[in-house]
Amino acid sequence: MKINSNHTEAQVISTYSRRMKIRTYDGNIGFAKILGKQLKPVCGDIVIIKKEENEPESIITDILPRKNSLSRKNKYKNKEVLASNLSDIAIIVSNPPSPDWHIVDRYIGAAENMGINAFIICNKDDLQWVDRENTSILNTYRNIGYNVIKCSAKTKKNMENISKYFEGKTSIFVGQSGVGKSSIINSLIGFNELNTQDISSSNSEGKHTTVNSSLIDLPNSGYVIDSPGVREFLPNLNNERQVLKSFIEIHDYGTKCKFNDCTHIKEDDCVVKTALSENKISERRYGSYKRLINKIRSSKDQRRY
Ligand SMILES: Nc1nc2c(ncn2[C@@H]2O[C@H](COP(=O)(O)OP(=O)(O)OP(=O)(O)O)[C@@H](O)[C@H]2O)c(=O)[nH]1
Ligand SMILES: [Mg+2]
Ligand SMILES: [Zn+2]
Incomplete structure (x- = not known):
C-alpha cells in the first residue's frame, strides 16, 4: 500500500544488524536503515519506509502491528523476536544430527501459543534413520494431530507434497543445525539460493551455516523463512x-x-x-x-x- 508520496509499506526479507533487506509493495528489493534505536524490525515484519531525496537507501520509520511473532529470551533475559506474521512453523528433524525431541516439543509449544500450525518434516529419509523408536515418537505426534512427513532434499522424495503444503503460507523452517533446513528450501525453489554445509563428521553437529533469517519467495505463492540452527534460538515459554x-x-x-x-x-x-x-x-x-x-x-x- 502506498501511504503518501514518500512513505510506503514494505516487508522485511532479511536483517543485517541495523540494515534491512526489504521488498516494497511493487515487488522491488532494496535496503533500508532503521530510524533510531528503539525499532527492531524482524523477518516478516511489514514496515513503513520513507524515501529521502538523493539518498540511495530508505529509512524504516515504523513497524505495523504484528499478527504474531516467534521469540526467545536472550542471555540477558530480554525478549528477542526472530520472525513475525507467520502461518506455520515447520520443524525439521534428521539424523545426523541425532534428533532432540524435546526441542521439537518446544517449537510445537511456540506454535500452539502463537495459534498457528506446527508441521514436522523428517529429512534425510534416504539415510533410513527413522527406526522403530522414532516411528513410535512420530506416531504420537500424528495421533495428537500434527502433520508429519518424511522427505529427502537429496533424492527429492516428497518434495512436491511439501511444496503444495506450503503454497500460500508464510512459514518458518526451524530445527537443529545441519538437519537440512536450507537444503529443503533450495529444493523447493529449484536453485541454490541458500548456503548449506556438511555436518562435521567428528561430532555430528551442524556447523551453523545459516547465520541470519531470510524470507524466500516460493515459486507459486507464499514464503518460507530460513532460520539459523537452534543453538542460537530456542523459543521461550514464560509461565x-x-x-x-x-x-x-x-x-x-x-x-x-x-x-x-x-x-x-x-x-x-x-x-x-x-x-x-x-x-x-x-x-x-x-x-x-x-x-x-x-x-x-x-x-x-x-x-x-
Ligand atoms: N543424505 C542427505 N543429506 C542431506 C539432506 N538434506 C541436507 N543434507 C546435507 O546436510 C547438511 C546440512 O544441510 P543444511 O541445509 O546446511 O542444514 P541447515 O539445517 O540449514 O543447517 P544450519 O544452517 O547450520 O542451521 C549438508 O551437507 C546437506 O547436503 C538429505 O535429504 N539427505
Ligand atoms: Mg541453513
Ligand atoms: Zn491433573
Missing part, C-alpha cells in the same frame, strides 16, 4: 499456563481433573496421570512437559533468593 497450552493432549485431559488449577505433577486424583498410566498420553511427552514446568519453577525460586 506454567503457556507450558500447559504447549501440550494439547495434556491440556485436554487436564480439563477433566478434579481441581481446575491442577498442574498434573503432584496432585492426587489427576486425570492426566490416569491417562498416562493407561498409555493414552506418551511418557516422553509428559517428561518433556515436566521438564519445562520444573524449569519455570526453578527460575522463580532463583528470583526469590
Whole structure:
C-alpha cells in the first residue's frame, strides 16, 4: 500500500544488524536503515519506509502491528523476536544430527501459543534413520494431530507434497543445525539460493551455516523463512499456563481433573496421570512437559533468593 508520496509499506526479507533487506509493495528489493534505536524490525515484519531525496537507501520509520511473532529470551533475559506474521512453523528433524525431541516439543509449544500450525518434516529419509523408536515418537505426534512427513532434499522424495503444503503460507523452517533446513528450501525453489554445509563428521553437529533469517519467495505463492540452527534460538515459554497450552493432549485431559488449577505433577486424583498410566498420553511427552514446568519453577525460586 502506498501511504503518501514518500512513505510506503514494505516487508522485511532479511536483517543485517541495523540494515534491512526489504521488498516494497511493487515487488522491488532494496535496503533500508532503521530510524533510531528503539525499532527492531524482524523477518516478516511489514514496515513503513520513507524515501529521502538523493539518498540511495530508505529509512524504516515504523513497524505495523504484528499478527504474531516467534521469540526467545536472550542471555540477558530480554525478549528477542526472530520472525513475525507467520502461518506455520515447520520443524525439521534428521539424523545426523541425532534428533532432540524435546526441542521439537518446544517449537510445537511456540506454535500452539502463537495459534498457528506446527508441521514436522523428517529429512534425510534416504539415510533410513527413522527406526522403530522414532516411528513410535512420530506416531504420537500424528495421533495428537500434527502433520508429519518424511522427505529427502537429496533424492527429492516428497518434495512436491511439501511444496503444495506450503503454497500460500508464510512459514518458518526451524530445527537443529545441519538437519537440512536450507537444503529443503533450495529444493523447493529449484536453485541454490541458500548456503548449506556438511555436518562435521567428528561430532555430528551442524556447523551453523545459516547465520541470519531470510524470507524466500516460493515459486507459486507464499514464503518460507530460513532460520539459523537452534543453538542460537530456542523459543521461550514464560509461565506454567503457556507450558500447559504447549501440550494439547495434556491440556485436554487436564480439563477433566478434579481441581481446575491442577498442574498434573503432584496432585492426587489427576486425570492426566490416569491417562498416562493407561498409555493414552506418551511418557516422553509428559517428561518433556515436566521438564519445562520444573524449569519455570526453578527460575522463580532463583528470583526469590
Ligand atoms: N543424505 C542427505 N543429506 C542431506 C539432506 N538434506 C541436507 N543434507 C546435507 O546436510 C547438511 C546440512 O544441510 P543444511 O541445509 O546446511 O542444514 P541447515 O539445517 O540449514 O543447517 P544450519 O544452517 O547450520 O542451521 C549438508 O551437507 C546437506 O547436503 C538429505 O535429504 N539427505
Ligand atoms: Mg541453513
Ligand atoms: Zn491433573
